[in-house]
Structures are given as C-alpha cells and as structure tokens.
Amino acid sequence: MKVINSMLILVLLIGIGCTPQSYVKTETGIKTTIDSMVVELNFYTADIVRVTKSLSGESFEKKSLSVVKEPENVPFKVKESGIHILLESELLMVQIDTQTGGISYLGSNGDTLLLEKAASATFTPFNDAGNETYSVKQSFILAPDEAIYGLGILQNGMMSQRNQQVHMVQNNTWDFSTFFQSVKGYGLFWDNYSPTDFTDDESGTEFASEVGDCIDYYFMYGGNADGVVAEMRNLTGKVPMFPLWTYGFWQSRERYKTQEETVGVVKKYRELGVPLDGIIQDWQYWGDNYHWNGMSFKNPGFPDPQKFVDDVHNLNAHMIISIWSSFGPKTPQYKILKDKDMLMDFQTWPQSGKEGWPPDMNYPSGVQVYDPYNPEARDIYWKYLSEGLFSLGIDGWWMDSTEPDHMDIKPEDFDNKTYLGSFRKVRNAFPLATVGGVYDHQRKASSDKRVFILTRSGFAGQQRYGCNVWSGDLGSSWDALRNQVPAGLNFTLTGNPNFNTDIGGFFAGAYNKSWNDGTASKNPLFQELYVRWMQYGVFTPMMRSHGTEMKREIYYFGKQGEPIYDAIASAINLRYLLLPYIYTTSWNVTNANNSFMRALVMDFPSDKKVWDMNNEYMFGQSLLVAPVLSAHYTPEKMVKVDEATGWNKGGARTKEGYPVVDFTKTKSSTVYLPKGTTWYDFWTNEKFDGGQEISKETTINTIPLYVKAGSILPIGPKVQYATETNWDNLEIRIYTDADGEFTFYEDENDNYNYEKGVYSTIPFEWNDAEKTLTIGERKGDFPGMLTERTFNIVLASKDKNVGTLNKVVHYSGEEVVVKL
Incomplete structure (x- = not known):
C-alpha cells in the first residue's frame, strides 16, 4: 500500500455500541446499514452467500471476473433477535451483529463455522492512478486447531496454511487465488484482484487488498473438502474435459x-x-x-x-x-x-x-x-x-x-x-x-x-x-x-x-x-533427482x-538395461497402464467435481494425522502415492535459484567429478497409511491395516504406492501413444476387504460431443461379502464405441503375482455377474 500523509488518512471502522438498524429484505437476502457501512447479504445457493460491505453514500459497480454464477431462487427466513439479524436457508445460517457489524456463519444444526472479527471491516482512502477509492480489509476468527488449505500454488512446503503471511501478487513460481477452505467443511473466496496480503496469526485471519471500492467475499459450506471444491466450481465455473492424448x-x-x-x-x-x-x-x-x-x-x-x-x-x-x-x-x-x-x-x-x-x-x-x-x-x-x-x-x-x-x-x-x-x-x-x-x-x-x-x-x-x-x-x-x-x-x-x-x-x-x-x-546426482521427479509426475x-x-x-x-534409463521408461509405461483409470477420473472431475490430486484430508478427515501431511496424497479415489522426496543414493544439492538468477548459466556449473553410485541397491521409505481402510501394496499385493506407519522397501525403479481396499482398478494395454490400441481387452483389478464400485467412462477422446451426452459408461460393483463382481449394463454410446470386449478379472492377493488372472469375461453391454 502507498504511504499517504498521516494527517489526511481517514480510517473508517465499524464502531461498537451502535443502535440496531432496520433492514430491507431483497429477493436473495437483506441490505442493512450499520453506522456508516452498508452491508448486503445475498444467497447464491442454499449454502453459498455473498457478502458486500461499502460506505454509506458511496456508489460502485462490481462485476466479478471470477464468479460466473447468478443467484438462485433460494427460500430463506429472516428474523431479528435483540442485536442480531439472522438469515436462515435450508443449509446455512448467517447472523449479523448490528452493534459491531460482525457476521457469524453457522451450520443448519447451529454449530459455529466461522466468525468475522468484531469491528474489523476497514476502509482506508487510497488514490489509485487518479481514482479516489479505498484499500480494504476484513478479519476472521478461526478455531486454534483448525487447518485451512488453498491460496494457490505456494512454494512454502506447507500443507495447512495457518500461521503465516503471504503477499499475493502473481509471479513466476507462486500463483495466487484469494480463497481458502477449512477442515470444518467451509470455504471463503475474497473476490478482489489487486495486490493482497493474507495474514494468519494469533490476532486473526485477514485479507487486506490494496484497491477495492467495497469488501466483497463469498462464504460457502460444502460439508467436506469435495463439497467445498464443488461449490467453488459452481460459483466460478466447471472444469471442461481435456483430450485423452x-x-x-x-x-x-x-x-x-x-x-x-x-x-x-x-x-x-x-x-x-x-x-x-x-x-x-x-x-x-x-x-x-x-x-x-x-x-x-x-x-x-x-x-x-x-x-x-x-x-x-x-x-x-x-x-x-x-x-x-x-x-x-x-x-x-x-x-x-x-x-x-x-x-x-x-x-x-x-x-x-x-x-x-x-x-x-x-x-x-x-x-x-x-x-x-x-x-x-x-x-x-x-x-x-x-x-x-x-x-x-x-x-x-x-x-x-x-x-x-x-x-x-x-x-x-x-x-x-x-x-x-x-x-x-x-x-x-x-x-x-x-x-x-x-x-x-x-x-x-x-x-x-x-x-x-x-x-x-x-x-x-x-x-x-x-x-x-x-x-x-x-x-x-x-x-x-x-x-x-x-x-x-x-x-x-x-x-x-x-x-x-x-x-x-x-x-x-x-x-x-x-x-x-x-x-x-550423466551426473548421478541429477539422475536420482530426475527419476524421483519423473515418478512423482506419473501421478499429476x-x-x-x-x-x-x-x-x-x-x-x-x-x-535400455541400465538402471536410470529403465527407471524412467518404467515410470512412463506405468502412466500409460493407468490411462483408463486417469481418463475416467478426468470425467469424474468434469461430471462430479472430483479432483485428480487429493490431499489426504479430503478422504480421511477424521484422521488428524493427515491434516497437515505434505508428502503423500491420493491420486483419484483409489491410489495412495508416497513419492520418494529425498536422496537415497547420492548427496542432496540444495540449489536456490529464481527466474532471474537462474538464467545466469555460467555461474551455475559445477566442476567436481561424478561420484560412483550403485543404483541397484534396495533402500526404504517410511509411509503413513491413513486409518479407516485396508491398504494393498500396488507392487506386491501385500495387505496392511490403516492407521499405522510402515517401512517400505524401494528401489530406484519403485516408489511406495498403495491401493485402497474396495478399489476396482482398470489397467490398460502397453502402448506407444494413448490411442494406439482400443481398450477392448482391459485388466480389471479388484482389491477386496471392502465393497467397491467404479464407473468406467469412454468417449471419442477429443471434441465436445460429450457435452451433448455422446459417451458411454459401464458400472462395476464389488460385493465383498458375496465375492461377486457385477458388471452392469452399458449406458450411452458414441461413434466408434466397442460393442464387444473382454475384461480380464484379477483378484488382488499377496499369494499370487500381481496381474495373475482369475477369470475372463466377455462383455457385450448387458449385465454380467461374476463369482470369484
């Protein structure tokens, strides 16, 4: 923020002890004036509410660059109780304190989700290139142990974004979105595009933006992380599908x-x-x-x-x-x-x-x-x-x-x-x-x-x-x-x-x-880093x-035949074997607001050990990925460069000779398996109970990779490019100890015909008690769709080699029940 003569600064805060003001009910919410501040609350859905605050007598027009949704016709009630005005939808309660102007957000059961800090809405006069406007900020109160996530692509190594300050101006390696979501199942989008400071410390959690005619933010309650992601996409736009290639x-x-x-x-x-x-x-x-x-x-x-x-x-x-x-x-x-x-x-x-x-x-x-x-x-x-x-x-x-x-x-x-x-x-x-x-x-x-x-x-x-x-x-x-x-x-x-x-x-x-x-x-130090980065890249x-x-x-x-080459080739080939799973996940991202890379808190919120875990994640709904993120065979080189100094090519070269490294040795990594499910080692089918930390043997060719019990995992053919071979002979791996389902998705692999319903789905359902797999009736069709195909059913077992065939099923689109 620019420094302005202190004698000319007028900071307008919402005072304490103001008398209650009347409100006007609108089609989507209410409008009320408290002291010199106009507060508007508008329901966009039953669990998304927009809040704007502006100074009385000031006029502004704001068309969001991010938000594309228009408010729905949401039934809601308004009532006054003492110094409070309460708005209530089917899913959310919003309460305004007419003395402080502070807003409280509560679930439909009355549990507190988020509080504005009392009298924290601030407007400071600011001259923006000749336009008299304001710098704006708003503070919130979070629970002491509440984990929050988001804010963009941050290079700070942190999972939960508590107890820090982030200056948000887009740059080469840090990308910012003025949004966070909480482990409590809510999200907050601060709809401002100017340089913004996010601060979380013992005094509160605050967004402060350099330019803003008004305070403008959206509170959304999704119930869990997936629900919040869905609400954010509902508000700011759905995800279109990418081509298979x-x-x-x-x-x-x-x-x-x-x-x-x-x-x-x-x-x-x-x-x-x-x-x-x-x-x-x-x-x-x-x-x-x-x-x-x-x-x-x-x-x-x-x-x-x-x-x-x-x-x-x-x-x-x-x-x-x-x-x-x-x-x-x-x-x-x-x-x-x-x-x-x-x-x-x-x-x-x-x-x-x-x-x-x-x-x-x-x-x-x-x-x-x-x-x-x-x-x-x-x-x-x-x-x-x-x-x-x-x-x-x-x-x-x-x-x-x-x-x-x-x-x-x-x-x-x-x-x-x-x-x-x-x-x-x-x-x-x-x-x-x-x-x-x-x-x-x-x-x-x-x-x-x-x-x-x-x-x-x-x-x-x-x-x-x-x-x-x-x-x-x-x-x-x-x-x-x-x-x-x-x-x-x-x-x-x-x-x-x-x-x-x-x-x-x-x-x-x-x-x-x-x-x-x-x-x-040929430098072994870089070779090891490159291989491990490549293996992580498989699951992005x-x-x-x-x-x-x-x-x-x-x-x-x-x-070929040398450890580093083979490790790189193995990672690339694994990516292609997983393409049927990845492309179905892509459809779930578009159709069901799912996510590819899933912080463990998304799937295991009751396990507090994963709330701040920054080195493991789920890839889709089934795969637990624990990349090898430290050097096991060579010394680490700590290299700090940025987009400017990095281009100084001559100064970055090293002169030492290459060390002799044996990349054939077996190493080990520590992995935490979240509680609440059973886990299978992807490479060996060995089974583990969740809620424990284990040591996994690794090689330069493998990383710890686990499959959640109840998963149904389609494995594709070995190919040179994504569409080289039809998926007419897929391996279907079933991981027992829990019921499971998977809906396999296919379309023309490119174009937007899927938006018109031109695609097909095949449901798979595993009943663990009865040990039966039901392959349901195919729904939909598209040009070039396979009408006949083979599924090679594999039951994951540590007593069998991975991929050992249990049963071959010929499928023509009608329901098939397979006893295993």
Missing part, C-alpha cells in the same frame, strides 16, 4: 532450435519404443526478440511450418507451442495494439533485443505486455493466433508468462491503464483474462478439438478455461521437488484440479556441468519433462 507423456526442452530437431525427438522415442504423446515447441520459433511472440515461423530453422506439424502428427504425436502475453515492437500485433493504446509500459521478459543473460540494456527489446481485459485486444490476439498457428493444426497452447513477467518493479507500473481501470486494480486476474480470451475464441471457432492450454499462472475461476497450470521455472533441487506436493494439493483445493511441474526442475543449477550438450544428464494431471541447461530426453540418461 493430454494424459500421455510429454517431452519438452528449452528449446528445440529447428523443426528437424523437434520432429527428431519424436522419431527417437518411436524407435526406442518408449511411449510419447506430445512434444512442445518452446520460444523463438518466431525469430529475434524484436519479433517476440509474432505467432508465425520467422526463424530459418523452421522453413516449412505445415510440414513441421504434419510430421509430428504422422508420428501419432501432438504438438503444443509457446505463445506469450507480450509482443515485440516489430510484430503486427504490437503495432495494432499500440495504436489502440492496448499495451502496458513496464519491464517484462525479454528486456534486451539480444540473447543472453544478463540483458544488455543498450539494446532494449521494446517488448510490451498487452491488455487482456480488453475484449477488442483479445480479439486481436486470437486473430493472429488463429491465422498464424491454429490454422496449421497445432493441438494446443503453451501460454507462458501469464503472470505476466514483471521485472524491475516500480510503484508507478501499477498505474498502467487497462480496459477495467488501473493495472493495480486487476493485477492478479491477469492469467484469468488472458487464458480465458484464448479459450473462449477457440470454443467459438471449433468444437472438433478440445481446448488444451498449458500455462504458468492461474487465478480463481481459471479451471473453466481448459488450462493446466504448471508451477513455474523452479530450480532443480530436492527441496523444490518436496514443495511441489503441497503446492499441487493446495492448488487443487482452490477448485482447479489441473496442476503440473517441470519434471526435474527448470534450472539445473549446481547439477549442470556443461551447457546444453546432454553430458549433465499432466506428465511433462522440461528444463534448461541440459537435455532431458530419456536417451541422454543411458540405454
């Missing part, structure tokens, strides 16, 4: 410098028989920095763009390509946007027209960020994207720097004008606006290809825009890997299920011994290898 393995590097090199990577994977579904073309295919993000192939290394795309497609792979939120001064986009005053003037990447680091400011690049809040600017952006790249058949977009990059920050940078006011006012919603612009335009252009966007930043509501958010340009270190587990879980708990990371870390840092020639991949919504300073393709890590 996006769930395969993706290879990338900063950067492939010719189209032959890019296509050659795909060819090499095909020759080796290692599965691959996607290749990513990084920046500078457009030429020099003055043509930055020109959305056309001006680089001589890419002489035939259509052949480039066709060659990738002919190898049964898909391509996404780098696009940015900024333009170089020699691009047509820049010239048009400049003439229309739709560019912002602050330092962004790249700062210099010359390659290399540090930037040579004698040759400024002139690159400027565009105004994505402006509908016309988004139209211009899509026009060139469509004509230059979409027309070639490129499959998706790598939207880099959607924070956007903001370097050498000056206070006046936030005074930049946008379509919606100052940049300061809408700063944190930049990724929402720029990603949303591409999604909306592509949806209008075609329904034949599902939108797929890989992007570096996210904000509340962005899940509705067909994007997977990655955690930025991390340094290669074990500490960075450890942080990704709670980072992804907390991001998921904000309502956005699609998270991924640069496998291996972007900046190799101290692991790098030679710039970009591949020899660094997008499995994508990427980084700079060294080559990451599997063939730089040795050859």
Whole structure:
C-alpha cells in the first residue's frame, strides 16, 4: 500500500455500541446499514452467500471476473433477535451483529463455522492512478486447531496454511487465488484482484487488498473438502474435459532450435519404443526478440511450418507451442495494439533485443505486455493466433508468462491503464483474462478439438478455461521437488484440479556441468533427482519433462538395461497402464467435481494425522502415492535459484567429478497409511491395516504406492501413444476387504460431443461379502464405441503375482455377474 500523509488518512471502522438498524429484505437476502457501512447479504445457493460491505453514500459497480454464477431462487427466513439479524436457508445460517457489524456463519444444526472479527471491516482512502477509492480489509476468527488449505500454488512446503503471511501478487513460481477452505467443511473466496496480503496469526485471519471500492467475499459450506471444491466450481465455473492424448507423456526442452530437431525427438522415442504423446515447441520459433511472440515461423530453422506439424502428427504425436502475453515492437500485433493504446509500459521478459543473460540494456527489446481485459485486444490476439498457428493444426497452447513477467518493479507500473481501470486494480486476474480470451475464441471457432492450454499462472475461476497450470521455472533441487506436493494439493483445493511441474526442475543449477550438450544428464546426482521427479509426475494431471541447461530426453540418461534409463521408461509405461483409470477420473472431475490430486484430508478427515501431511496424497479415489522426496543414493544439492538468477548459466556449473553410485541397491521409505481402510501394496499385493506407519522397501525403479481396499482398478494395454490400441481387452483389478464400485467412462477422446451426452459408461460393483463382481449394463454410446470386449478379472492377493488372472469375461453391454 502507498504511504499517504498521516494527517489526511481517514480510517473508517465499524464502531461498537451502535443502535440496531432496520433492514430491507431483497429477493436473495437483506441490505442493512450499520453506522456508516452498508452491508448486503445475498444467497447464491442454499449454502453459498455473498457478502458486500461499502460506505454509506458511496456508489460502485462490481462485476466479478471470477464468479460466473447468478443467484438462485433460494427460500430463506429472516428474523431479528435483540442485536442480531439472522438469515436462515435450508443449509446455512448467517447472523449479523448490528452493534459491531460482525457476521457469524453457522451450520443448519447451529454449530459455529466461522466468525468475522468484531469491528474489523476497514476502509482506508487510497488514490489509485487518479481514482479516489479505498484499500480494504476484513478479519476472521478461526478455531486454534483448525487447518485451512488453498491460496494457490505456494512454494512454502506447507500443507495447512495457518500461521503465516503471504503477499499475493502473481509471479513466476507462486500463483495466487484469494480463497481458502477449512477442515470444518467451509470455504471463503475474497473476490478482489489487486495486490493482497493474507495474514494468519494469533490476532486473526485477514485479507487486506490494496484497491477495492467495497469488501466483497463469498462464504460457502460444502460439508467436506469435495463439497467445498464443488461449490467453488459452481460459483466460478466447471472444469471442461481435456483430450485423452493430454494424459500421455510429454517431452519438452528449452528449446528445440529447428523443426528437424523437434520432429527428431519424436522419431527417437518411436524407435526406442518408449511411449510419447506430445512434444512442445518452446520460444523463438518466431525469430529475434524484436519479433517476440509474432505467432508465425520467422526463424530459418523452421522453413516449412505445415510440414513441421504434419510430421509430428504422422508420428501419432501432438504438438503444443509457446505463445506469450507480450509482443515485440516489430510484430503486427504490437503495432495494432499500440495504436489502440492496448499495451502496458513496464519491464517484462525479454528486456534486451539480444540473447543472453544478463540483458544488455543498450539494446532494449521494446517488448510490451498487452491488455487482456480488453475484449477488442483479445480479439486481436486470437486473430493472429488463429491465422498464424491454429490454422496449421497445432493441438494446443503453451501460454507462458501469464503472470505476466514483471521485472524491475516500480510503484508507478501499477498505474498502467487497462480496459477495467488501473493495472493495480486487476493485477492478479491477469492469467484469468488472458487464458480465458484464448479459450473462449477457440470454443467459438471449433468444437472438433478440445481446448488444451498449458500455462504458468492461474487465478480463481481459471479451471473453466481448459488450462493446466504448471508451477513455474523452479530450480532443480530436492527441496523444490518436496514443495511441489503441497503446492499441487493446495492448488487443487482452490477448485482447479489441473496442476503440473517441470519434471526435474527448470534450472539445473549446481547439477549442470556443461551447457546444453546432454553430458549433465550423466551426473548421478541429477539422475536420482530426475527419476524421483519423473515418478512423482506419473501421478499429476499432466506428465511433462522440461528444463534448461541440459537435455532431458530419456536417451541422454543411458540405454535400455541400465538402471536410470529403465527407471524412467518404467515410470512412463506405468502412466500409460493407468490411462483408463486417469481418463475416467478426468470425467469424474468434469461430471462430479472430483479432483485428480487429493490431499489426504479430503478422504480421511477424521484422521488428524493427515491434516497437515505434505508428502503423500491420493491420486483419484483409489491410489495412495508416497513419492520418494529425498536422496537415497547420492548427496542432496540444495540449489536456490529464481527466474532471474537462474538464467545466469555460467555461474551455475559445477566442476567436481561424478561420484560412483550403485543404483541397484534396495533402500526404504517410511509411509503413513491413513486409518479407516485396508491398504494393498500396488507392487506386491501385500495387505496392511490403516492407521499405522510402515517401512517400505524401494528401489530406484519403485516408489511406495498403495491401493485402497474396495478399489476396482482398470489397467490398460502397453502402448506407444494413448490411442494406439482400443481398450477392448482391459485388466480389471479388484482389491477386496471392502465393497467397491467404479464407473468406467469412454468417449471419442477429443471434441465436445460429450457435452451433448455422446459417451458411454459401464458400472462395476464389488460385493465383498458375496465375492461377486457385477458388471452392469452399458449406458450411452458414441461413434466408434466397442460393442464387444473382454475384461480380464484379477483378484488382488499377496499369494499370487500381481496381474495373475482369475477369470475372463466377455462383455457385450448387458449385465454380467461374476463369482470369484
């Protein structure tokens, strides 16, 4: 917040001891004035209520950038009792103290969920680029032992976000959503896009935003974590499905410098028989920095763009390509946007027209960020994207720097004008606006290809825009890997299920011994880190290898029969075996508001040991993943780099010789198995009771992985790409000791026909007491659907090898009951 002369500051607080004021009942809630503050409460659903607070006599118009839901017709009651006004829906009670203005939230049974701190609504005059407005804040009181989650992608290694302060301004590796949810089963979305401080300490839990005409937030009660996620998506947008091919393995590097090199990577994977579904073309295919993000192939290394795309497609792979939120001064986009005053003037990447680091400011690049809040600017952006790249058949977009990059920050940078006011006012919603612009335009252009966007930043509501958010340009270190587990879980708990990371870390840092020639991949210290990151990546919504300073393709890590190569290949193959499970989970994310990466508190809230657990999680409903997050074979290198210092390539190289490491030795990891269920070792079928910590033997090829009792797990065929083979001969693994069900989902694997009901489902139900599996009647159909298929039923048992067949079932769509 800017410092203002203390004699001129007027801080307006809600006083104590005010006389009760009358209220006006509206269609969706009430409006009342307490002292100098107007308070409005509006039910959006029976368990979502919007709260706005403004100063009496002030007028404002607020259209949310995140919230897309309109209020429903919710039956509710209002009554006064002493100094309180009580609003009551079927599921939620909201009480206003007319003396303090404080609001209390209670469940329908009267249990207290959340309290506003008395007299904590604050309005401080603020001049926002010439507009007289306010800085606003509101404090809440949480129970001492209450765990809360969310806030975005945070690199602090914490699961519960209690007892900390977070300054929320989007950046390269920290993505913020002004939302948290509680272990009590409620969530709170602070609907403000300006720089915001979240503070939780002994005095309370507070959101404080630099700019706001009003205090505006939503309280929602879902009953549990899944319920809160569902309410947040109900409020800010559902999650569309990605194509099946996006769930395969993706290879990338900063950067492939010719189209032959890019296509050659795909060819090499095909020759080796290692599965691959996607290749990513990084920046500078457009030429020099003055043509930055020109959305056309001006680089001589890419002489035939259509052949480039066709060659990738002919190898049964898909391509996404780098696009940015900024333009170089020699691009047509820049010239048009400049003439229309739709560019912002602050330092962004790249700062210099010359390659290399540090930037040579004698040759400024002139690159400027565009105004994505402006509908016309988004139209211009899509026009060139469509004509230059979409027309070639490129499959998706790598939207880099959607924070956007903001370097050498000056206070006046936030005074930049946008379509919606100052940049300061809408700063944190930049990724929402720029990603949303591409999604909306592509949806209008075609329904034949599902939108797929890989992007570096996210904000509340962005899940509705067909994007997977990655955690930025991390340094290669074990500490960075450890942080990704709670980072992804907390991001998921904000309502956005699609998270991924640069496998291996972007900046190799101290692991790098030679710039970009591949020899660094022979460093055992990096090899161990890369393998463990790869194994973690199997259990994220997008499995994508990427980084700079060294080559990451599997063939730089040795050859078949060598431990590191085999471990990488094994992880990739496991991903493909799980595709039927992953794609069904994807449908559950869209159709039932489920999540891929599930903090253990989501499924085991009664087990307090998991409330703050930051190193294990569920992947879908069945798999407990405990990645190996520390070095077992080599010393750890603690590497602290950021997006600026990381580019200083020369200073990061190491000179020591490679240690001799025996990666064939067996090691062990400690795993906690949540109580309330029985668990099966995925690799051995050994069975364990929940509620205990165990030691699991591991190798460089395996991590602790467990299956919940009652799970029905479909296992796919071994393939080279996701759609190589029909799923006509699936293995169905049943994990006993509990009843279970699983609804297997299929569709055309791409396009939006599923929104019209063009898909099929097959229900599986396991009755543990009777030891019967019922494969129910198939519902629905779609073009190309298999009408006849085989299910190979496997009953998990430690007395049999994993995958040992119990019974073969031929299925043609009618119900089948199998006795096992």
